[in-house]
Amino acid sequence: MIRATARRRRERWRRSTVERRPVIELQAAPGASAVGEPAPAPRPDPARRLALVACGMALGVLIVALAYAGNRDHLRGAAEVYWVGQCVLFGAPAALLLGRRAVSRVEAIGIAVGLPAATYVIKECYSPIQFRFLDELAHVQTAQAILATHHLFHPNTALPVSPQYPGLEIATTALAALSHLSIYAAGTVVVGVAHILLAAGMYLLFLEVTRRPRIACLAVVIYATGPHYAFFDSYFIYEAIALPFMVACLLAVLRARREPRLGIALVWSGVAILCAAATVVSHHVTSWVLLGALICLEATSWRSWRALRSGWPLHATLAVVAAMVGVWDLRISPADVADMATVIGSVTHSLSAHRTKLAVSAPFSPRFDVWMEYLAELTVLVLVGVGGWRLWRTRHRPGSLLRLVAVVGAMGFFAALAIRLRGSNGSQLWGRATTYYLIPVSVMAAVALRRPPPAGRGGRRWLSPRLTRLGWSTPARVVLVAVLVVGGLAAGEPPYYARLPGPYRVVAWERSIDQHNLALSRWAAAELPAGFGVASDANTESMLTSLGHLAGPAGVAPLFLSRGYSAAARSVVLKDRIVFVAVDRRIAHQLPATGYYFTDDPRAGRYRSPIPVGDLTKFNHIAGVSRLYDDGTIVVYDLTGSRYAVRRRRKP
Numbered sequence: 001m002i003r004a005t006a007r008r009r010r011e012r013w014r015r016s017t018v019e020r021r022p023v024i025e026l027q028a029a030p031g032a033s034a035v036g037e038p039a040p041a042p043r044p045d046p047a048r049r050l051a052l053v054a055c056g057m058a059l060g061v062l063i064v065a066l067a068y069a070g071n072r073d074h075l076r077g078a079a080e081v082y083w084v085g086q087c088v089l090f091g092a093p094a095a096l097l098l099g100r101r102a103v104s105r106v107e108a109i110g111i112a113v114g115l116p117a118a119t120y121v122i123k124e125c126y127s128p129i130q131f132r133f134l135d136e137l138a139h140v141q142t143a144q145a146i147l148a149t150h151h152l153f154h155p156n157t158a159l160p161v162s163p164q165y166p167g168l169e170i171a172t173t174a175l176a177a178l179s180h181l182s183i184y185a186a187g188t189v190v191v192g193v194a195h196i197l198l199a200a201g202m203y204l205l206f207l208e209v210t211r212r213p214r215i216a217c218l219a220v221v222i223y224a225t226g227p228h229y230a231f232f233d234s235y236f237i238y239e240a241i242a243l244p245f246m247v248a249c250l251l252a253v254l255r256a257r258r259e260p261r262l263g264i265a266l267v268w269s270g271v272a273i274l275c276a277a278a279t280v281v282s283h284h285v286t287s288w289v290l291l292g293a294l295i296c297l298e299a300t301s302w303r304s305w306r307a308l309r310s311g312w313p314l315h316a317t318l319a320v321v322a323a324m325v326g327v328w329d330l331r332i333s334p335a336d337v338a339d340m341a342t343v344i345g346s347v348t349h350s351l352s353a354h355r356t357k358l359a360v361s362a363p364f365s366p367r368f369d370v371w372m373e374y375l376a377e378l379t380v381l382v383l384v385g386v387g388g389w390r391l392w393r394t395r396h397r398p399g400s401l402l403r404l405v406a407v408v409g410a411m412g413f414f415a416a417l418a419i420r421l422r423g424s425n426g427s428q429l430w431g432r433a434t435t436y437y438l439i440p441v442s443v444m445a446a447v448a449l450r451r452p453p454p455a456g457r458g459g460r461r462w463l464s465p466r467l468t469r470l471g472w473s474t475p476a477r478v479v480l481v482a483v484l485v486v487g488g489l490a491a492g493e494p495p496y497y498a499r500l501p502g503p504y505r506v507v508a509w510e511r512s513i514d515q516h517n518l519a520l521s522r523w524a525a526a527e528l529p530a531g532f533g534v535a536s537d538a539n540t541e542s543m544l545t546s547l548g549h550l551a552g553p554a555g556v557a558p559l560f561l562s563r564g565y566s567a568a569a570r571s572v573v574l575k576d577r578i579v580f581v582a583v584d585r586r587i588a589h590q591l592p593a594t595g596y597y598f599t600d601d602p603r604a605g606r607y608r609s610p611i612p613v614g615d616l617t618k619f620n621h622i623a624g625v626s627r628l629y630d631d632g633t634i635v636v637y638d639l640t641g642s643r644y645a646v647r648r649r650r651k652p
Contacts, residue, residue, distance in 0.1 A: 046104040049096060053111060056092025057118045060085045065125045071500035078500055086489060087482045089118055090225065094481040097218045098449060098474050108217035112203035115221060116196045119230045124192075126231075126494075126501055130184060130518075132510040133493075134539065136236040137546035138162055143169040143183050147176065153332075157531060158546035164333035167282025168241045187236045194241045195234045199224065201247035206443055208254045209405060219446035225484040226438045227431050227492030235493075242283035243435070246290045249275035249317075253297065256313035269313040276321045280328050287325050289436045293408075294318045300404050364595060369490040376487020377417070379480055380441065384413055387444030405440045412437030431491065449477050497593040506586055508593035512539040516633045520582065523629060524548030524636075528580065535559050535572075536582035538599050540634070544582060553578065557598040560587075563614055565622050573639060580628070581619060581637045588613045 063085030071078035093111045097103060131137055138159035145154035146169055156162045162169075168190065176186035199220050206216035223229060233240055249272045256268035280287045298318050365373075391406045416437050420430035490496070498511040505511040521543045524534075530549040534541060535556035545552040553576035558568035560583075572578065587597055588610050596604035597611065619625050624641030 046106045050107045050110045053092045053096050053107075054114055057089050057114055060087075060089025060092065061118050061121050061125075063088060064122050068125055068501050071502045074502075082500060083486060086485055089122075090115075090221065090481060090485045091478055093217075093221055094478050095474070097214055097221065098477045098481075100474070103214040103217065105213045108213035109200075109203065111217050112199050112220045113196060115224055116199035119224060120192050120195050120234055123231055123234050124188070127510070130513075131187075131236055132513050133235045133237075134509065134542045134546070135159065136187075137543060139169060139236055139238065140183055140187075141546050141549065142166060143172050143176075143187070146170070146173045147183075157549055157551050158542065160335070161284070161333065162238065165238050165242075165282055165284060167245075167278055168236070168238045171241060172236075191234055191236055191240045194244050198233075198244040198247060201244050201251060202439070205247055205251045205254070206446075208251060209402060209443065210447075215443070215446045215450055218449060219442040221481070222445045222449075222484065223438050223442040225481065225488045226434050227488045228435050230489065230492065232431075232493040233435060238283045239286060239435070242279050242286035245275045245278040245282065246286050246293075247439075249279060249290060249321075250293055250297075253294065253314055253317055256317075257297075257301075259313075265313050269317055272313075272317045273320050276317070277324055280321070280324045284329060284333065285432075286436075287321075287328075291318075291321055291325050294321055296404060296408055365490070365496055369496050372483070372487045373491045374487075376484050376491070379483050379487070380413065380445065383445035383448040383480075384410055384441060386448035387446075390447050391444070402443075405443050409437065409440030409444050413441050431493075449480065495593075504586065505593050506584075506590040507538050507597060509539070511593070513543070516631060517543050517584070518547075519631065520544070520629065520634050520636070521547035524550060527628075532580060533576055533578040534580040534582060535576075535578045537584055537587050537597050538594075538601075540582050540584050541599065550580070552599075554599040557601050557603070560598065560611060560615055561603070562618075563612075564618060579639055581639060583616050583619070583635045583637070585613075585616065585633055585635070587611055588616055 064082055065085075067078045067082035067085060070081065093115055096107065097111070126132070131140060138156065139162055141158055142154070142156050142162045145156070145163070146152065146166070152166050152170075153163045168187075171190045172183060172187045175181065175190060176183055179186065181189075202223060203216050203220050206219045207213060210216055210219075233243065252268045252272035252275060256265045256272060259265040259268060276287075276290060279290055294314070294317065297314055301314060388406050388410055391402055412433070416430050416433040419433070420427060489499075494510050497505060498508050502511060504514045504516075517540050520540070524544055525548050528548065528550060531551055534544050534548075534550040534552055536544060536552070537560075541552040541556075544550045556572055556576070556578070558566065558572050559578075559581060562569060591607055591610055595607070597607070619635075619637045620627075622642055624639075626638045626641060627635060628638050629636035
């Protein structure tokens with residue numbers, strides 16, 4: 001006790017001596033530190049770092065554009081240059097977001113807006129003067145009908161469901177009518193704005209959930225590595241405009257839910273209902289996903305009576321959205337609901353069957369694409385596990401939205417993986433599902449990649465600290481993002497045979513559109529009566545139905561796979577009321593890139609040589625068949641005068 005008292009006395013004497021000691025300071029320049037003090041570390045300039053990241057993304061776009069130009073000129077190494085450009089494009093923002101320095105809101109917003117703009121520029125570099133995806137051409141027919149008739153719900157011979165969800169075409173035709181732009185130019189502007197707004201809305205939505213700009217922006221970058229974001233979701237299709245409205249609705253609901261002031265909460269609820277209405281009239285699947293997301297949010301509000309009472313904006317929005325979805329789908333598009341029920345039934349039947357096969361997105365894919373696709377799926381699986389574990393460790397902290405995101409993301413990921421493993425046509429359904437389940441999964445992956453996992457307290461280490469630091473260092477995590485980029489592009493659109501633009505290929509989707517079938521489609525729209533049946537290969541038939549306004553039935557392969565006019569060919573003509581036959585002579589010289597020549601081709605995947613020329617020229621020797629069109633590459637025959645043809649009359 002005596003020693004403690006003496007120690008306190010010495011401490012008081014030392015403090016009094018220091019306080020009485022005179023302090024001598026030299027006059028320092030403005031902004032400089034006093035003598036003897038360490039100089040403050042310079043703060044990073046957000047504008048400068050954002051400019052460097054923008055230069056990196058622009059460099060990636062330039063490299064990809066050079067790869068496109070090189071492949072058009074048949075230069076070697078174009079594919080390798082393409083992959084380098086994509087990695088540079090995504091690696092620049094990933095390096096900043098995964099670094100040690102703090103990320104400001106300005107940088108996060110700049111990356112969240114700049115990255116989708118860069119990916120959309122790449123999509124436009126692929127085809128800068130016309131639409132190339134076949135579904136885009138189907139929606140062009142709906143837009144043409146709106147401009148010509150000034151009415152909605154005009155029948156579409158290529159995609160019957162398109163007129164029932166005309167949100168994209170309404171915005172496009174309005175812009176085209178006001179600005180006198182073409183449908184292609186107006187559609188490019190509308191979809192480009194929607195593509196950027198989707199990423200910006202996701203950033204705000206993730207920021208509302210996580211409250212951290214770095215994690216929110218990193219989640220946007222990870223979502224952009226998905227298979228369908230870069231191209232498919234930026235095509236001129238109805239899903240492209242429905243997605244940003246869905247995200248905006250969810251964001252408005254969360255804002256209204258947390259707003260204590262009644263007036264502002266009502267405004268946010270009104271915004272949510274308007275965005276939901278735009279989603280419902282634009283795309284059926286997106287509206288169903290929105291309804292499911294609102295139901296999940298509603299489930300979290302039942303944790304207490306106080307939360308249930310304060311969540312009235314969510315209750316009202318959910319009721320209105322459910323009513324809109326039910327009325328629109330059951331009154332305007334009941335056939336689409338029946339078709340979707342059939343798809344769900346087939347998937348359920350496939351899941352119950354004893355079948356396990358991890359299919360790739362495109363048949364006959366190169367080994368590099370297959371392995372990178374599998375590696376990307378494995379990476380997502382690991383990130384989902386790590387992100388879920390980190391969120392589980394914070395389960396005692398407030399923030400039920402993060403836990404909801406983790407549960408929904410994990411359920412969506414494993415459900416989509418099960419469909420891919422066991423479902424019929426599972427690869428295509430899995431690709432469509434990535435657009436939606438990657439929204440919560442990207443948040444979990446961003447949480448997993450945010451920083452190295454903390455050292456365990458008293459737990460057993462499976463790896464040494466040095467290996468742990470190496471595995472979760474900034475370069476290692478950037479490499480994981482690069483794996484997601486390459487795997488997502490390998491699994492997405494366009495497929496490997498059309499990933500780079502180039503010369504015409506038979507039944508290769510984007511690579512199968514050229515001046516010959518475009519001129520044919522324009523001629524058919526001007527000269528042939530609309531709604532008449534036409535038979536051709538898969539790509540030419542799709543263009544004739546979308547741009548030529550003809551009707552293209554499936555199962556027309558017997559017309560082309562026999563040397564003579566067989567009984568099977570005559571039955572197809574009579575059953576499907578086929579009047580015209582379009583023969584592209586190039587199918588006699590090339591194998592199909594997709595493995596099939598015709599829709600519902602019985603020989604799909606079994607072609608070892610092109611179709612013999614004699615099977616395609618047999619129409620020249622059938623009595624009564626006349627030749628209407630011939631440009632040296634494509635020939636159109638009229639079967640009206642044939643003995644076995646149907647009468648030439650307009651379909652009711």
